[in-house]
Each structure stands twice: as C-alpha cells, then as structure tokens.
Amino acid sequence: MLYLVRMDVNIPRELPAEEAAAIKQREKDYSQSLQKEGLWSHLWRVVGEYANYSIFDVTSNDELHEILQALPLFPYMEIEVTPLAKHPSAIN
Numbered sequence: 117m118l119y120l121v122r123m124d125v126n127i128p129r130e131l132p133a134e135e136a137a138a139i140k141q142r143e144k145d146y147s148q149s150l151q152k153e154g155l156w157s158h159l160w161r162v163v164g165e166y167a168n169y170s171i172f173d174v175t176s177n178d179e180l181h182e183i184l185q186a187l188p189l190f191p192y193m194e195i196e197v198t199p200l201a202k203h204p205s206a207i208n
Contacts, residue, residue, distance in 0.1 A: 117173070118200040119180055124167040127192045142188040150183065
C-alpha cells in the first residue's frame with residue numbers, strides 16, 4: 117500500500133541545541149534504514165519550510181502508524197497521511 121505523507125517539524129526553541137542535534141541524527145539514521153528497506157521509497161524537502169513529502173510503501177495502516185510513531189522527531193511533528201491508489205490512466 118502506498119501513502120503520501122506530509123511531515124511538518126516544529127522543534128521547540130527552548131529545546132537545548134545538543135538535544136535537538138541528537139534527535140535529528142537519530143531521525144536521519146532511522147529514516148535512512150527505512151529507505152534502505154524500501155519502506156520509505158521517496159523523500160522530498162518542501163522548499164523554504166521544515167517539512168517534507170514522503171512516499172511510504174508498507175503493508176497496512178498499522179505498519180505505517182508504527183513507523184511514524186517511532187520517528188525520533190514524532191513528538192514535534194504535524195503529520196498528514198493520504199492513502200494512494202493506482203490511477204486508471206497511469207502507464208506505470
């Protein structure tokens with residue numbers, strides 16, 4: 117199942133810089149492992165924002181939910197999920 121996911125990150129300004137950097141590093145490591153596994157198939161930055169659009173290829177709503185909740189930045193995110201279906205005019 118494919119999902120389009122928009123993630124907007126809002127790290128509190130009062131979070132110590134060292135703690136924020138450590139969380140961002142854990143986020144990078146986790147997201148790259150999911151990409152290597154093929155679960156996080158696309159990742160794009162939104163220009164001018166601390167946000168991204170991503171495509172996840174997972175087996176269920178529950179699997180996606182578990183992946184998103186495990187993101188180190190999850191507590192600081194607003195997430196919008198859109199399930200995707202094949203378009204009848206698509207050639208791929």
